[in-house]
Every structure is written in structure tokens, then in C-alpha cells.
Amino acid sequence: MSEVEWRRKWKPDLKACPWQPITIGNQQFLFKCKYTHDSYELLITNNCHFWCEHLEGDELESRTISLNPNVKATPTRILDEIQNCLENPSKKTADIVKMNLNKLIIHVDSQLAGMAFVWEFKCQQADSEMISENFNIPLLAMVAELSRRNDELVKVIDAKDKEIDDYKSQGAKASRKHIETSTFVRTAFENNMIMSKEFEQEVKRLGLSGFSEDNQDLYRQIMTRYAYLTRPVAADETDEDSVNEQKTPSLNSWETSRLPASLTDKSPEKTSPGSSPRKSPAKGSSSTETSPAKDTEMMRRQALERKLEDEERKKNEPKKKKKKIAF
Incomplete structure (x- = not known):
């Protein structure tokens, strides 16, 4: 599911x-x-x-x-x-x-x-179990998620600074001076946050303002995903992957379903009315003897099989993003 x-x-x-x-x-x-x-x-x-x-x-x-x-x-x-x-x-x-x-x-x-x-x-x-499930575990998960998001935002800001430096190196300037920003330094930013008055106010509140509307939504999303990950898995759900594998056609089944009958060596022999059945080879001839026509047919068959294998492999391979070339 x-x-x-x-x-x-x-x-x-x-x-x-x-x-x-x-x-x-x-x-x-x-x-x-x-x-x-x-x-x-x-x-x-x-x-x-x-x-x-x-x-x-x-x-x-x-x-x-x-x-x-x-x-x-x-x-x-x-x-x-x-x-x-x-x-x-x-x-x-x-x-x-x-x-x-x-x-x-x-x-x-x-x-x-x-x-x-x-x-x-x-x-x-x-009881302690109720406290843990509703308070301790969710808050620790929220702290970890907010920390991860903070790291991702720092990466975005660093990338923006590099982009702005590139523009400036080409002679670009801000149309208004008051919108210019200095290069972001993470250590300096964190020190400023600790020394700010807002930090002291949040410490006095002891986290009571931590459940804003955005954080309430984050809490709800975390606990919903947690419930999904820890859900009891039914027997039919555990067998779902194996069933899907059985439904997926194998390469051998492709041989009979997609290859022409003339290439599978399983086509029935056709006889026209009034003609005699095909006779078996003479005793003196070898059963492994091949004709040029059969060699050509075998080569076509092998080439087609390789083509089908390449198509299947390309479908399963992740698509690579094309790199953009800067002019």
C-alpha cells in the first residue's frame, strides 16, 4: 500500500x-x-x-x-x-x-x-509512555528536522552569494544601494542570534511560543509520517513486491511474446496439400550441419535479442539530467 x-x-x-x-x-x-x-x-x-x-x-x-x-x-x-x-x-x-x-x-x-x-x-x-509518544519523541524529531532545514538553507544562501559574486565580476550592480547584502557568514550569523534580544525573550518563554502555526503543521507532518513508518504491515502488503515481480515479464518470456515465430524455433511446420511430409536427413549427413540461410537467421535473432536487452536496461536506468552550458 x-x-x-x-x-x-x-x-x-x-x-x-x-x-x-x-x-x-x-x-x-x-x-x-x-x-x-x-x-x-x-x-x-x-x-x-x-x-x-x-x-x-x-x-x-x-x-x-x-x-x-x-x-x-x-x-x-x-x-x-x-x-x-x-x-x-x-x-x-x-x-x-x-x-x-x-x-x-x-x-x-x-x-x-x-x-x-x-x-x-x-x-x-x-504515564511515562504517553509522555514519551506525545512529547519527547516528536519534539526531538522536530529539532532534528529544523536543524536539517537550517543546513539546507545555509547551502542555498552560499550558492546565492556565489551567484551574486559572479554577476558583480561581470560589472552588474544593484539598482538600489539599500537592497545590497553582505556575504553570509554562518558563524557570525549564529553569534548575532545568540546576542540578540529575541534570543533572551525566547529563553524566558521556555519554548511556549515554539508551537506557531508553521511548527504545528511540522509536528503534524512528522507524526503522520512516523505513524506510517511504524504501521503494522499486513501479510498481503509484504507479498506485494513479490507479486509484482511475478507479473513483470522476464527476458525469456519476451523471447516467445515479442520475437517472431520464425526466430523461436517453435513454429510448426507447414505442409501444402498433396505434398509429402518432410523426410529426415540421410544417415550419412550430420545433424549439426548448418546452412548459410540458418546462420543468417541465427545472427538476426541474436541481434534482436541484444536490442531488446538494451531497451530493457535503458528503461531501468535513471535518466541523467543534461548539463546546462553557460555562454
Whole structure:
């Protein structure tokens, strides 16, 4: 199964949901939440402790009735409002009722269709495996990918500097002086970044601003690819390559399918009406004796086989890019 087909069938889980910043009271948190038509799974952290909650079905309905006895709404509508409370907290009021190592209770006041709506997230301590799968592994993968992209960008900038130097050597000049740039030096750039005020601000935030929209998309793409690479492989999928190999015609099959019948030595002998069957060679003649016509036919056959082999080899060889000649 190709990755495109797998993505169409795959249903993302909590691990594929990106982290988002949220402020509750005066404290900064990161959270991620996975919603279905009748459930939600929440994971939240203050970068020190991790808490989670999974609520679905009857438990979701029971809490809705106990907190909002006058509200009549479908589970889907309730979950939409819960998602709105988490992702758009500006018009909501959220307070921490209780927070310790083992429990985190968050109280939210909102409105649903003009009526007061109250919700409480009652989260328990998350286990180490859940933390690793949703936080440690993805963040390490993001750091590695961003570092790789940084190296690639440096290569692009170096190539641009060489291109600009070539233009200048031929007498080209910038039309406006303020758009001229100095040659990029990686060490100097990194030192400037460390000494900048923005670097100090990011250190104070302890990475809470690290999940911008672009980084959220990067997180989602990394975890989707990770899920594809670690997917359980079905038996029919493992045999797919071998099946394809069986379907690919071999060189021997080409001999019978593409070569003329006159070259395969397998064409039946044709006899005209009234003619006698072909007689076997005389006893004194040799069975290995060849005629000039047969030699010519054999040479044609070998030449055709070599031509077919060359065509097959050229199809399998990667196409070489033509080098552009600078004038």
C-alpha cells in the first residue's frame, strides 16, 4: 500500500494532534486534544507535569447533565463547545480548581446558544509512555528536522552569494544601494542570534511560543509520517513486491511474446496439400550441419535479442539530467 492510499484510510490519533499554547488563570500551559463524535481525549502540561483525560459516551452525557441540567444538546454540539473553550479562550473564563502531581481540575464558564454553559476537565496524571509518544519523541524529531532545514538553507544562501559574486565580476550592480547584502557568514550569523534580544525573550518563554502555526503543521507532518513508518504491515502488503515481480515479464518470456515465430524455433511446420511430409536427413549427413540461410537467421535473432536487452536496461536506468552550458 502506498503512503497516499494509507493516508486516505488512516484515522489520526492523539499523537498526531499538535500542541497548542493556552493560558489558564495566570499560568501558561500546552495542550492537545482529539475529538470524535461522542468523545474527547485531552493531554495538558505546564512543562513540568502532564495530565490527561479521556471522556466518552455515557460518562460525557452524565457530566453534561450534572453541570448543565438546563442544557439540551447533542454530544456533538457539546464537544464543539468544549473545543471552542480550549482553542478560543479569549471570551471564556477558565480557572484552576485543583492542581497537583496526580490531578488537575479546570473549571470553564462559557455560553451555548445564549445559555450559560459550564464545564470541568478532571485530568489525571499521564504515564511515562504517553509522555514519551506525545512529547519527547516528536519534539526531538522536530529539532532534528529544523536543524536539517537550517543546513539546507545555509547551502542555498552560499550558492546565492556565489551567484551574486559572479554577476558583480561581470560589472552588474544593484539598482538600489539599500537592497545590497553582505556575504553570509554562518558563524557570525549564529553569534548575532545568540546576542540578540529575541534570543533572551525566547529563553524566558521556555519554548511556549515554539508551537506557531508553521511548527504545528511540522509536528503534524512528522507524526503522520512516523505513524506510517511504524504501521503494522499486513501479510498481503509484504507479498506485494513479490507479486509484482511475478507479473513483470522476464527476458525469456519476451523471447516467445515479442520475437517472431520464425526466430523461436517453435513454429510448426507447414505442409501444402498433396505434398509429402518432410523426410529426415540421410544417415550419412550430420545433424549439426548448418546452412548459410540458418546462420543468417541465427545472427538476426541474436541481434534482436541484444536490442531488446538494451531497451530493457535503458528503461531501468535513471535518466541523467543534461548539463546546462553557460555562454
